[in-house]
Amino acid sequence: MNYVVYNTSMKVEQIVAIKPESIEEGLFIAQSEDLQLGDEFSYSITIHEVTEDIVKSYSAYRVAPKVEELLKDNYEKEKEIKDLKKQLSLAQQALDDLILGGM
Incomplete structure (x- = not known):
């Protein structure tokens, strides 16, 4: 299922x-x-x-096979973008902690 x-x-x-x-x-x-x-x-x-x-x-x-290929590529790119956004958010949070923690 x-x-x-x-x-x-x-x-x-x-x-x-x-x-x-x-x-x-x-x-x-x-x-x-x-x-x-x-x-x-x-x-x-x-x-x-x-x-x-x-x-x-x-x-x-x-x-069509070409559409299938494009859909797969698009899915992988969207997944990669989500992962990068998550990494960017974590990096920004660490940077904010470092800057604000040093005050």
Whole structure:
């Protein structure tokens, strides 16, 4: 069983094996027995029905191989940007502590 992260338009944004502890505003989580990791890159997936946080109905359309490649690249770049922002925040906090701690 995987977890599907989808938006208000019911479009699947991400499929993960472990339920996320938190998600961005405007996104939702549901369980799916059918959808597999990586399907969000190979298919455009729209959820039609979610009952008790379980996907009951959806449609999926295969995307062109080039689109699949671009989606994977975009996902990796977004993940890298989030990691860099987190590192920057930690570095800024350490710098602030150093500056303010020296006063």
